[in-house]
Amino acid sequence: MEGSRTLAADTDTTGLLPRGAGYSLRNWFNRRGWRNIIIASPYVWLLAFFLLPFLIVIAMSLATRAGTSPPFAFADTWPYVDFGNIARLFEDPVYVRAYLTSIYNAGIATALCLLLGYPMALAITRVRGTWRNIFLLLVILPFWTSFLLRVYAWIGLMGANSWFNKFLTAFINVLVPADMALRSIPMMNTNFAVVLVMVYSYLPFMILPLYANLERLDGTLNEAAMDLGSKPWQVFRDVTLPLSLPGIIAGGLLVFIPASGEVIIPSLVGDASDPMIGRVINDEFSAARDWPMASAVAVALLFMLVVPMMLYHRFESRAQAGSEVKS
Amino acid sequence: MGTVASHNGELTGAAQPFLRIDAVTKKFGGFTAVDNVSIDVRKGELFSLLGGSGCGKTTLLRVLAGFETPSLGRVIIDGQDVTDLPPYERPVNMMFQSYALFPHMSVEKNVGYGLKHEAMSDTGRRDRVRHMLDLVQLTELSGRKPHQLSGGQRQRVALARALAKQPKLLLLDEPLGALDKKLRERTQFEIMNIQDKTGITFVVVTHDQEEAMTLSTRIAVMDKGIVRQIGTPTEIYEYPRNRFVAGFIGSINQFEGAVADSANGSTAVDLPAVGGRVRVSHKAPPPPGAKVMIAVRPEKIVITRNKPSNAVNAFKGRVQDLGYFGKDSLYRVKLASGVLVTANSVNARRAGEHERIATWEDEVWLSFDPSSAILLMD
Amino acid sequence: MNRHPLFLFSCLCFGFAFFYIPILSMIFFSFNKSRLATVWGGFSIQWYGKLLSDGQIIKAAVLSLEIALLSATFATILGTMAGISLARFKRFRGSTFFSGLVTAPLVMPEVITGISSLMLFIFMAQWIGWPGQRGFTTITIAHITFSMTYVATIVQSRLSSMDLSIEEAAMDLGSKPWQVLKDVTLPIIFPAILSGWLLAFTISLDDVVITSFTTGPGATTLPILIWSKVRLGVTPDINALATLIIVVVGLGVALAGYLMYRVEKQRQRDMQIAVAANQ
Numbered sequence: 001m002e003g004s005r006t007l008a009a010d011t012d013t014t015g016l017l018p019r020g021a022g023y024s025l026r027n028w029f030n031r032r033g034w035r036n037i038i039i040a041s042p043y044v045w046l047l048a049f050f051l052l053p054f055l056i057v058i059a060m061s062l063a064t065r066a067g068t069s070p071p072f073a074f075a076d077t078w079p080y081v082d083f084g085n086i087a088r089l090f091e092d093p094v095y096v097r098a099y100l101t102s103i104y105n106a107g108i109a110t111a112l113c114l115l116l117g118y119p120m121a122l123a124i125t126r127v128r129g130t131w132r133n134i135f136l137l138l139v140i141l142p143f144w145t146s147f148l149l150r151v152y153a154w155i156g157l158m159g160a161n162s163w164f165n166k167f168l169t170a171f172i173n174v175l176v177p178a179d180m181a182l183r184s185i186p187m188m189n190t191n192f193a194v195v196l197v198m199v200y201s202y203l204p205f206m207i208l209p210l211y212a213n214l215e216r217l218d219g220t221l222n223e224a225a226m227d228l229g230s231k232p233w234q235v236f237r238d239v240t241l242p243l244s245l246p247g248i249i250a251g252g253l254l255v256f257i258p259a260s261g262e263v264i265i266p267s268l269v270g271d272a273s274d275p276m277i278g279r280v281i282n283d284e285f286s287a288a289r290d291w292p293m294a295s296a297v298a299v300a301l302l303f304m305l306v307v308p309m310m311l312y313h314r315f316e317s318r319a320q321a322g323s324e325v326k327s
Numbered sequence: 328m329g330t331v332a333s334h335n336g337e338l339t340g341a342a343q344p345f346l347r348i349d350a351v352t353k354k355f356g357g358f359t360a361v362d363n364v365s366i367d368v369r370k371g372e373l374f375s376l377l378g379g380s381g382c383g384k385t386t387l388l389r390v391l392a393g394f395e396t397p398s399l400g401r402v403i404i405d406g407q408d409v410t411d412l413p414p415y416e417r418p419v420n421m422m423f424q425s426y427a428l429f430p431h432m433s434v435e436k437n438v439g440y441g442l443k444h445e446a447m448s449d450t451g452r453r454d455r456v457r458h459m460l461d462l463v464q465l466t467e468l469s470g471r472k473p474h475q476l477s478g479g480q481r482q483r484v485a486l487a488r489a490l491a492k493q494p495k496l497l498l499l500d501e502p503l504g505a506l507d508k509k510l511r512e513r514t515q516f517e518i519m520n521i522q523d524k525t526g527i528t529f530v531v532v533t534h535d536q537e538e539a540m541t542l543s544t545r546i547a548v549m550d551k552g553i554v555r556q557i558g559t560p561t562e563i564y565e566y567p568r569n570r571f572v573a574g575f576i577g578s579i580n581q582f583e584g585a586v587a588d589s590a591n592g593s594t595a596v597d598l599p600a601v602g603g604r605v606r607v608s609h610k611a612p613p614p615p616g617a618k619v620m621i622a623v624r625p626e627k628i629v630i631t632r633n634k635p636s637n638a639v640n641a642f643k644g645r646v647q648d649l650g651y652f653g654k655d656s657l658y659r660v661k662l663a664s665g666v667l668v669t670a671n672s673v674n675a676r677r678a679g680e681h682e683r684i685a686t687w688e689d690e691v692w693l694s695f696d697p698s699s700a701i702l703l704m705d
Numbered sequence: 706m707n708r709h710p711l712f713l714f715s716c717l718c719f720g721f722a723f724f725y726i727p728i729l730s731m732i733f734f735s736f737n738k739s740r741l742a743t744v745w746g747g748f749s750i751q752w753y754g755k756l757l758s759d760g761q762i763i764k765a766a767v768l769s770l771e772i773a774l775l776s777a778t779f780a781t782i783l784g785t786m787a788g789i790s791l792a793r794f795k796r797f798r799g800s801t802f803f804s805g806l807v808t809a810p811l812v813m814p815e816v817i818t819g820i821s822s823l824m825l826f827i828f829m830a831q832w833i834g835w836p837g838q839r840g841f842t843t844i845t846i847a848h849i850t851f852s853m854t855y856v857a858t859i860v861q862s863r864l865s866s867m868d869l870s871i872e873e874a875a876m877d878l879g880s881k882p883w884q885v886l887k888d889v890t891l892p893i894i895f896p897a898i899l900s901g902w903l904l905a906f907t908i909s910l911d912d913v914v915i916t917s918f919t920t921g922p923g924a925t926t927l928p929i930l931i932w933s934k935v936r937l938g939v940t941p942d943i944n945a946l947a948t949l950i951i952v953v954v955g956l957g958v959a960l961a962g963y964l965m966y967r968v969e970k971q972r973q974r975d976m977q978i979a980v981a982a983n984q
Contacts (some may be wrong), residue, residue, distance in 0.1 A: 059697075115561075218425070218427065220423050220425055220427040221420075221427050221429060221430075222428065223392075223394055223414070223423070224421075224423055224427035224428075224429075224488075225429075225440070226393075226394075226413070226414040226415045227392060227393075227414050227415070227419075227420055227421045227446075227489075228420065228440050228441030228488070228492065229415045229441050229444035229445075229492070230415055230440075230443075231415055231446065238440070239429060242431045243430070243431060321381070
């Protein structure tokens with residue numbers, strides 16, 4: 001069964017050797033079949049169930065709404081497609097506003113996650129031994145419990161009658177003059193609530209990549225900087241911060257991209273009159289049954305996020321490469 | 328030299344020590360890494376801390392740098408007590424074992440990093456950086472980043488960076504450890520030249536005896552946090568003061584024995600291993616009956632086919648092992664008592680294998696001069 | 706050296722308070738006697754009783770568990786394959802594109818993935834007649850698709866930090882590449898595969914958006930049920946449900962952490978024994 005293959009080719013697991021050299025199909029399967037199956041199985045699955053759907057959505061965005069079931073139809077004449085949905089995206093201010101609100105909220109949430117998450121990640125790297133694992137576990141634990149329920153927990157706190165709201169109101173009332181006293185703080189159904197809950201939900205996604213990056217940094221670099229005259233804050237500015245930039249970018253994108261398309265948080269605690277784009281898509285889909293329009297909105301969101309997603313992929317693979325090479 | 332080094336390393340005499348390590352102790356919990364160490368270093372010296380892993384030399388270095396605060400004792404540099412100063416306020420710079428080059432900065436920025444805190448003009452800084460790069464011969468590579476450099480080049484950048492601020496004291500942590508043999512030899516001389524040129528006081532930490540012996544003006548041999556001996560390379564090698572130092576540096580033959588008598592600077596010692604009595608010269612011999620250890624370096628033992636006619640200390644043995652190194656030959660000779668003695672003989676005459684002094688299984692005579700023997704008590 | 710310890714640790718404490726106050730409040734109010742979920746009316750465990758006897762909830766929970774088990778297992782198999790492909794078979798045709806395909810679902814907003822999955826199933830139903838009814842199968846397929854990318858990332862990361870010379874030694878001793886994979890690589894990265902499975906399981910159990918798009922009549926998972934209830938407002942029985950989930954998951958994570966701690970301590974003890982024996 002072995003034939004005239006070279007040993008190198010037979011044991012080559014890197015795939016660097018050129019294909020060709022006249023293999024028959026059976027030869028192919030016997031030699032490298034197992035390897036190709038391993039590559040092909042997930043590849044084919046993702047192509048079929050991840051990529052193909054996108055192409056369909058893009059196609060759907062060019063259809064029109066119809067009374068049929070499923071509720072869409074293509075035009076009968078060339079070019080069979082209708083750009084009306086795409087046009088509505090630009091013309092109807094609701095959509096433009098929703099995109100802007102989404103980017104705005106996601107951006108602020110990302111910035112706040114960074115502001116709170118960076119010191120937390122840094123603090124965890126300073127802790128030794130068992131305590132470090134305990135802290136990491138505490139950071140991960142909320143992530144493993146239900147996302148939905150954690151949002152729900154905040155609804156409980158933000159309602160006008162909750163102990164939290166009453167506590168904060170009393171606190172504020174102490175600080176402001178009597179004529180500006182509040183009965184309660186209007187937290188629910190505002191953009192403020194959306195940003196707050198997004199920070200709450202996405203904070204672990206910022207902390208973990210940051211921690212992974214900071215943890216891998218060489219401690220002797222800090223010592224070298226101090227030896228050369230830098231005070232601790234200067235060491236942070238000159239050494240720690242620049243070298244943690246990949247982690248900041250990876251963490252930031254890991255928060256920003258999904259946050260901009262968030263559905264649950266704006267639906268539960270957001271402002272119905274100023275919705276985020278995810279909520280718009282969901283509402284358009286289920287309530288209005290306008291699948292082509294929802295598809296168009298989704299496609300537009302996808303195109304907006306392509307560049308950030310490619311950036312994320314680049315930084316993530318750079319981080320992977322960093323863990324392979326020994327410095 | 329004008330000063331005399333006493334047993335525990337304190338310099339006496341007119342010159343005040345440039346660096347004084349005064350009874351420094353460093354404990355980590357219950358573990359004492361550095362135990363009451365006192366060392367004086369002169370200005371312009373290249374001083375080495377030599378020892379195996381865990382002997383405390385690196386901890387002591389970090390105390391000098393400021394990364395550890397001593398549990399007891401003080402560190403005084405050029406008259407200034409720096410014990411409580413953080414690393415960024417000391418006139419001390421360090422070359423790290425792993426070089427610790429900033430990966431996101433070019434060579435030029437690395438070398439110039441410390442100068443940001445000095446009161447200099449921008450031109451002044453650039454000139455200093457260039458001067459430093461010239462000193463280590465890396466001028467053309469100033470724009471490169473560390474990952475684009477070879478190991479030897481990175482080391483030179485680390486050295487240049489540590490010298491840039493012209494510190495009073497330069498600390499080097501295992502400077503030659505990561506280099507291959509040829510590069511190590513070359514770099515040894517480069518370091519000595521640079522030290523000569525700049526006149527800065529160097530303190531080097533190393534576990535490599537050859538490195539310490541070649542580089543240093545004086546060496547402190549450390550073991551388990553204690554300084555065993557301080558001296559010049561010659562003093563350490565030829566006149567070790569205790570068994571540890573004798574056995575640590577190079578190879579040595581050790582024989583247990585008891586003093587028989589002493590007269591006119593010549594002491595007779597009974598060595599059961601040799602099967603007789605040997606005479607050693609020692610200035611202040613211990614009284615008769617005292618248990619001592621006689622140590623002789625292999626190169627001081629003469630190996631001959633026939634009994635040497637006028638040798639004071641001579642004994643027979645059989646060649647068990649033979650190692651030919653080209654320039655010299657190493658013989659392991661088994662004595663009647665079963666003890667193995669190592670003798671090293673330079674191949675001074677060009678000779679073929681059959682003309683050698685001895686080969687396996689041959690009976691030979693070993694002898695050494697009384698002044699070649701080291702008499703140790705502890 | 707600890708620089709700015711006070712500032713960093715107050716941030717840490719604030720952060721953890723931020724994390725846990727809402728959860729603790731929810732747990733606290735699950736024992737509330739009164740129906741108002743935000744005003745304390747006395748201690749009671751009635752809501753837990755109601756919860757456990759609610760058939761709808763039990764049915765939804767069982768469905769969620771089934772889907773999670775199935776999708777986690779397949780996602781782990783496919784994801785491990787993907788991780789191995791990316792880490793070991795470095796440059797095959799289209800590998801960059803594949804790598805992008807694997808990263809994309811991690812960051813993509815779920816609403817986009819959800820809509821596109823639904824579109825796929827609808828078009829498939831039109832073209833080839835399957836799936837006739839959306840539900841268990843379609844949900845599972847969608848979950849497998851995005852879960853496998855999480856597993857792939859974990860496996861790939863673990864593989865790239867693994868010492869290659871172990872595999873080379875195995876080949877040197879005569880094992881063919883697939884045997885090396887089976888006998889050496891997979892056992893070593895097994896903890897990573899296991900944590901990938903757990904992650905896929907949790908994600909599937911918790912998913913709302915994608916599930917809501919790919920589900921059909923009769924297939925109500927627990928998150929979907931909670932989603933519809935939550936929209937109506939805060940009620941103590943949801944508090945009770947949340948508390949149960951959090952406690953169960955918390956115990957699970959704590960147990961896993963404790964087991965890892967024990968394994969690590971044992972390893973250290975073994976190493977110390979070896980070092981001591983050497984001296």
